[in-house]
Amino acid sequence: MDMQIYAHRGSSGSFAEHTRAAYLQALADGADGVECDLHLTADGHLVLLHDDAVDRTSDGSGAVADKSLAELRGLDFCGWKGAAIPAAYGTPSEQLLTLDGLLDILAAAGRPVGLAIEFKFGAGFEARLVDATLECLGRRGWHAADSMAGNVDVSFMSFHPDAVNYLAERVPAGRLCQLLEEVNPGEPDVGGAAGAMFMRQSGSEALLDDGVAHLAGPGVDYLRANPGNASRWLAAGRTLRVWTVDTAQELQLCRDAGVAELTTNWPAQLRALMAELPGAS
Numbered sequence: 001m002d003m004q005i006y007a008h009r010g011s012s013g014s015f016a017e018h019t020r021a022a023y024l025q026a027l028a029d030g031a032d033g034v035e036c037d038l039h040l041t042a043d044g045h046l047v048l049l050h051d052d053a054v055d056r057t058s059d060g061s062g063a064v065a066d067k068s069l070a071e072l073r074g075l076d077f078c079g080w081k082g083a084a085i086p087a088a089y090g091t092p093s094e095q096l097l098t099l100d101g102l103l104d105i106l107a108a109a110g111r112p113v114g115l116a117i118e119f120k121f122g123a124g125f126e127a128r129l130v131d132a133t134l135e136c137l138g139r140r141g142w143h144a145a146d147s148m149a150g151n152v153d154v155s156f157m158s159f160h161p162d163a164v165n166y167l168a169e170r171v172p173a174g175r176l177c178q179l180l181e182e183v184n185p186g187e188p189d190v191g192g193a194a195g196a197m198f199m200r201q202s203g204s205e206a207l208l209d210d211g212v213a214h215l216a217g218p219g220v221d222y223l224r225a226n227p228g229n230a231s232r233w234l235a236a237g238r239t240l241r242v243w244t245v246d247t248a249q250e251l252q253l254c255r256d257a258g259v260a261e262l263t264t265n266w267p268a269q270l271r272a273l274m275a276e277l278p279g280a281s
Contacts, residue, residue, distance in 0.1 A: 004032040005270055006116055006263045008244050013265035016081035018048040019095035023105050029268035033114025036102060040129055045069040046099040046136055072096055099136050106152045118157040125162035147175040157217055161203040168212045177215035177241055178204050182222040208233050217241045220250050223257055234258050248273050
């Protein structure tokens with residue numbers, strides 16, 4: 001079977017995650033789609049960043065939500081990676097992307113491209129991030145009926161079941177992905193966090209069982225530990241989208257499980273590994 005490849009935060013193995021260079025490289029690598037995380041700035045812009053704070057991936061510090069877009073553009077989001085950026089991929093000051101900036105890149109790809117947008121939340125779900133994203137997409141010609149914005153096929157993902165339920169009222173179930181990660185309830189529970197995560201995971205699995213979301217998004221560890229869940233969802237017509245698949249062993253696990261979509265840091269390398277699988281065409 002053919003498996004689609006989504007570039008995790010762009011080709012983040014090659015260039016700093018979520019940067020212009022990473023997404024341009026993902027397209028050059030032949031990725032079928034790309035994945036991103038979104039945050040709102042203090043002045044209401046949607047920026048591509050994974051963490052709540054900028055400390056890990058820039059030369060600055062502090063919460064994304066406390067900074068304006070102009071302040072964020074003044075930070076270096078690529079130096080930490082140590083990868084030289086080709087001139088064609090822009091200057092260091094051009095690496096921070098807004099959602100509009102990413103959509104511009106994908107629109108210029110000249111071919112169909114998938115875009116998987118992940119919404120992350122803290123202790124509680126807040127609808128304004130989702131609302132701002134749907135408004136932005138709407139301005140780009142996105143329609144909920146087919147979840148297309150020109151050549152870009154948009155899907156939405158979250159670990160948070162409240163976010164998935166909220167999205168289910170606005171987007172087709174076939175473009176909605178419930179993310180899952182392996183949770184060990186026996187691990188030390190600091191402040192009740194592990195217990196809360198375990199309970200939330202149960203709710204997430206139920207949304208896939210009930211068909212609220214038709215894309216099942218388990219991590220590799222979850223897939224390995226819960227093959228029965230994956231088989232049940234596959235039999236019920238769900239599509240499996242697994243993250244983050246970077247090795248030949250993980251790729252083989254996914255093919256054996258009937259996975260249709262793979263998220264990886266290394267799209268070109270994973271494509272080469274797929275060609276080496278027994279029976280590959």
